[in-house]
Amino acid sequence: MKLLFSSNSRHGIASLRNWILALVLIWMAHFFVADEIDPYFFSIIMYAGINIILAVSLNVVNGFSGQFSMGHAGFMSVGGYISAFATTQLETIYPEWFAHSFLMSLFFIFILVLAGLGAGFVGILVGLPSLRLKGDYLAIVTLGFGEIIRVFILNIDTIGGARGLPNIPALSSFGLLYSWVVITIFCIWRLVNSAQGRDFLAVREDEIAAEAMGVNTTQAKVRAFVVGAFFAGVAGALFAHYLRYLNPQTFDFNRSFEIIIMVVLGGMGSLTGSVLAAVFLTAIREALRSLQELTRIDFRMIIYSLMLILLMLTRPNGLLGTRELIDFIPNGSRKKKKSLESHP
Amino acid sequence: MTTLHNETDSLEALEVKNLTIQFGGLKAVSDLNLQVSKGMIFGLIGPNGAGKTTAFNMLTGVYRPNSGKIQAFGKNLVGCRPFQITQFGVARTFQNIRLFKNLTVLGNMMIAMDHHPEQKHFWVLPSLLRTRPMVENEIQQEKNCLELLKIFKLDTRKSEIAKNLPYGDQRRLEIARAMATGAKLLLLDEPAAGMNANETKLLMHSIRLIRDEYQMTILLIEHDMKLVMGICEKIAVLDYGVKIAEGTSSEIQNNPRVIEAYLGKVPTDE
Ligand SMILES: Nc1ncnc2c1ncn2[C@@H]1O[C@H](COP(=O)(O)OP(=O)(O)O)[C@@H](O)[C@H]1O
Ligand SMILES: [Mg+2]
Numbered sequence: 001m002k003l004l005f006s007s008n009s010r011h012g013i014a015s016l017r018n019w020i021l022a023l024v025l026i027w028m029a030h031f032f033v034a035d036e037i038d039p040y041f042f043s044i045i046m047y048a049g050i051n052i053i054l055a056v057s058l059n060v061v062n063g064f065s066g067q068f069s070m071g072h073a074g075f076m077s078v079g080g081y082i083s084a085f086a087t088t089q090l091e092t093i094y095p096e097w098f099a100h101s102f103l104m105s106l107f108f109i110f111i112l113v114l115a116g117l118g119a120g121f122v123g124i125l126v127g128l129p130s131l132r133l134k135g136d137y138l139a140i141v142t143l144g145f146g147e148i149i150r151v152f153i154l155n156i157d158t159i160g161g162a163r164g165l166p167n168i169p170a171l172s173s174f175g176l177l178y179s180w181v182v183i184t185i186f187c188i189w190r191l192v193n194s195a196q197g198r199d200f201l202a203v204r205e206d207e208i209a210a211e212a213m214g215v216n217t218t219q220a221k222v223r224a225f226v227v228g229a230f231f232a233g234v235a236g237a238l239f240a241h242y243l244r245y246l247n248p249q250t251f252d253f254n255r256s257f258e259i260i261i262m263v264v265l266g267g268m269g270s271l272t273g274s275v276l277a278a279v280f281l282t283a284i285r286e287a288l289r290s291l292q293e294l295t296r297i298d299f300r301m302i303i304y305s306l307m308l309i310l311l312m313l314t315r316p317n318g319l320l321g322t323r324e325l326i327d328f329i330p331n332g333s334r335k336k337k338k339s340l341e342s343h344p
Numbered sequence: 345m346t347t348l349h350n351e352t353d354s355l356e357a358l359e360v361k362n363l364t365i366q367f368g369g370l371k372a373v374s375d376l377n378l379q380v381s382k383g384m385i386f387g388l389i390g391p392n393g394a395g396k397t398t399a400f401n402m403l404t405g406v407y408r409p410n411s412g413k414i415q416a417f418g419k420n421l422v423g424c425r426p427f428q429i430t431q432f433g434v435a436r437t438f439q440n441i442r443l444f445k446n447l448t449v450l451g452n453m454m455i456a457m458d459h460h461p462e463q464k465h466f467w468v469l470p471s472l473l474r475t476r477p478m479v480e481n482e483i484q485q486e487k488n489c490l491e492l493l494k495i496f497k498l499d500t501r502k503s504e505i506a507k508n509l510p511y512g513d514q515r516r517l518e519i520a521r522a523m524a525t526g527a528k529l530l531l532l533d534e535p536a537a538g539m540n541a542n543e544t545k546l547l548m549h550s551i552r553l554i555r556d557e558y559q560m561t562i563l564l565i566e567h568d569m570k571l572v573m574g575i576c577e578k579i580a581v582l583d584y585g586v587k588i589a590e591g592t593s594s595e596i597q598n599n600p601r602v603i604e605a606y607l608g609k610v611p612t613d614e
Contacts, residue, residue, distance in 0.1 A: 011474045011475060011476050011478070011479035011480075012473065012474060012475060012476055015474045186472075187472055190471055190472045190474065191468065191471060191472065194466070194471035194472075194478075195454075195458045195465070195466065195471065196468065196471060198451070198454055198455045198458055199455070199458070201444065201447060201451070201455070202444055202455045205444035205445060205446060205447060206442050206443075206444060206445070208406065208426075208438075208442060209438070209442035209443070209444065210427075210444075210455070211405075211425065211426035211427045211430075212404060212406075212426050212427075212430060212435065212436055212438075212442075212522075213427075213430060213435070213455055213456040213459060213521065213522075213524075213525055214427050214430040214431050214435075214456065214458070214459025214460075214525050215427055215455065215458075215459060216425075216427045217427070322446070
């Protein structure tokens with residue numbers, strides 16, 4: 001990634017122009033286009049959006065901070081269940097609220113934040129003990145925590161246990177979901193381009209040197225973990241209210257792997273790479289699904305694996321490495337001389 | 345987060361008392377005593393494996409000493425984490441260079457300066473909104489970094505990736521980066537290693553310059569005797585973890601125990 005310094009960029013409202021433009025376009029699409037789209041294709045678009053949020057947020061931990069976490073699905077499930085429990089309860093207690101779809105949408109935004117905060121809190125719980133570990137050990141511990149969260153949910157009957165949680169109100173609209181996609185990318189982009197983000201990079205590059213330069217590495221790692229968990233929680237909540245059914249099995253380690261694959265494929269430390277990879281893998285998974293129905297063989301994991309092997313052989317740093325798409329545009333807005341990491 | 349340095353008017357930048365560390369059966373440093381006055385360039389020399397780097401590691405919180413006291417600018421350092429020690433005004437370079445390899449020269453500097461005690465801190469919201477004070481602060485910070493880079497003639501290479509720099513530049517960048525933390529005491533671990541005679545000479549000038557112009561205190565480990573004898577006002581010699589001599593360059597050069605330690609004569613005592 002070429003990290004931008006402020007000296008060649010705007011501040012305040014002026015710097016938000018493109019982001020606001022993106023939101024406006026999304027809501028225009030929401031009101032004028034979304035209903036026309038073929039439902040199957042539409043569902044792929046929606047899952048792609050959820051996966052973008054997941055991949056981009058995991059990139060903060062795995063890519064920018066260099067901490068290999070394998071428990072992202074766990075945080076996703078926390079957010080999913082918190083929000084789904086809240087809305088299903090509300091629906092039984094105050095069914096009249098649900099008559100006002102606008103009121104409910106507003107309320108859902110609040111619940112999404114709550115789901116994120118819940119997941120972020122679990123992020124602290126998981127992060128504090130496990131971030132003393134490095135590399136493989138951390139990976140295994142986070143994998144374990146992800147499974148613990150899942151088994152924990154499996155055994156709580158009020159949220160459905162192994163039966164799952166059905167009849168979740170459909171509150172994830174195209175506009176709302178993609179607004180969160182933009183919000184996620186916006187927040188994380190700005191975060192990794194700030195002093196906080198520099199701490200993440202320092203930890204990734206060399207922990208001993210980072211400490212010697214005054215970086216509180218433990219705190220930086222927990223921060224990265226919490227940010228990642230927060231947005232995973234939001235993604236989980238959006239997922240729950242789109243699929244309208246939750247099952248602990250959905251959030252097993254396969255799910256975590258899928259997100260990791262997106263991050264690795266796109267390039268650890270490249271946000272736009274994560275976006276591309278999330279869209280690409282969501283699409284290919286659906287394409288493979290029809291192939292699987294035809295042949296009755298589960299090709300998905302085979303092709304996934306082959307793709308990863310091929311990629312690691314040809315582009316060991318992922319599609320974009322640590323670069324962003326914008327870096328490939330000649331005379332792009334991110335001038336080389338203003339970056340923290342630049343490339344020849 | 346304003347300066348904490350001026351709390352005591354002690355003239356000592358660093359006071360080390362009876363510092364000892366043991367790895368298994370090996371006493372890597374034993375009963376080390378050092379006093380480094382403010383504004384001094386102090387040399388720590390000794391044969392390979394004498395325990396010099398280990399001493400630095402204890403001073404900077406990487407290792408915890410088994411016993412002994414360390415005070416820098418009147419503050420106790422034993423038991424503090426490395427990042428805290430840096431914020432107390434003590435920063436270091438590494439014998440085997442530890443730059444943030446994949447980041448640019450400026451990136452390396454910015455990270456260090458983010459933790460300067462006088463640096464303004466912005467929390468998540470100003471960073472997200474890019475408020476005017478936050479952006480102006482970044483611009484100023486970048487300028488300050490470039491000013492430090494200029495001392496080492498690295499300002500023109502600010503957007504180069506650290507690992508692509510020539511070896512000598514990497515060493516110089518490490519010193520600049522340590523200065524960017526706002527430290528007043530620099531611990532330099534073999535700053536001239538791998539440099540040619542000309543580069544070493546320039547480095548000597550730079551070290552003197554940062555002491556004179558930036559009121560730095562410098563404790564350096566070095567094998568290049570021309571450098572050590574040329575710029576160090578006081579020199580301590582370590583051998584097998586024990587300080588065997590201390591004094592000015594001429595005192596050290598004529599000390600029989602030092603000559604022994606370096607030339608490897610059969611030890612006659614202990
Ligand atoms: N972490 C460690 N564990 C065990 N032994 C160590 C460790 N660090 C240093 N030593 C030993 O301490 C001694 C001093 O090493 P060092 O301080 O690196 O010497 P130098 O004076 O060359 O910098 C050496 O014998 C080294 O092997
Ligand atoms: Mg050494």
